[in-house]
Amino acid sequence: DAGITQSPRHKVTETGTPVTLRCHQTENHRYMYWYRQDPGHGLRLIHYSYGVKDTDKGEVSDGYSVSRSKTEDFLLTLESATSSQTSVYFCAISESGRGNSPLHFGNGTRLTVT
């Protein structure tokens, strides 16, 4: 298994509070991604990173920010959580940004916003 650790694994928070999810990898891969999984939608890309301090928006980036100060860590922040952000969040990594290079996923963080 690819060395990807997501923390926390579960979190319950209240509307309006800030939340930070962490993804840590031990593979030294350049590319990292945050996806959210919702029933009927599959997985949708929130943000991705193609190097330290290099990040860009994905399909559903509103309400989220990211940071990558080290190769191994990619943080996802919900500045002010809303109930629509209740979801399962997955981090993924890839060795190269080429289209034929598969992504490896962490085990996810289940976030509930009450």
Add this chain to the structure above:
Amino acid sequence: GDSVTQMEGPVTLSEEAFLTINCTYTATGYPSLFWYVQYPGEGLQLLLKATKADDKGSNKGFEATYRKETTSFHLEKGSVQVSDSAVYFCALVPNAGGTSYGKLTFGQGTILTVHP
């Protein structure tokens, strides 16, 4: 934009039955195509992939052929087992071989349940 459409689920089969999960896509250029599997409580795992037209990906008895003429990548297995119960996702990355930053576009997922 790019999109992936999977057959509606859930799919319920008896052990040793034949499995087909349909997947069609819309993309510009020549995407790479993937099937991922998610077991309960876990992240997604790559099941198989194909990077050009007529390629066949295969793994663990599962197969899928990249059909450009029908823009399809249907997943098949000749004899399913209880242990195959999971959620299956079809996905694409545009411009195979190019710098797409590896961004996957997923279908909505198909839940497969196999009974003994």
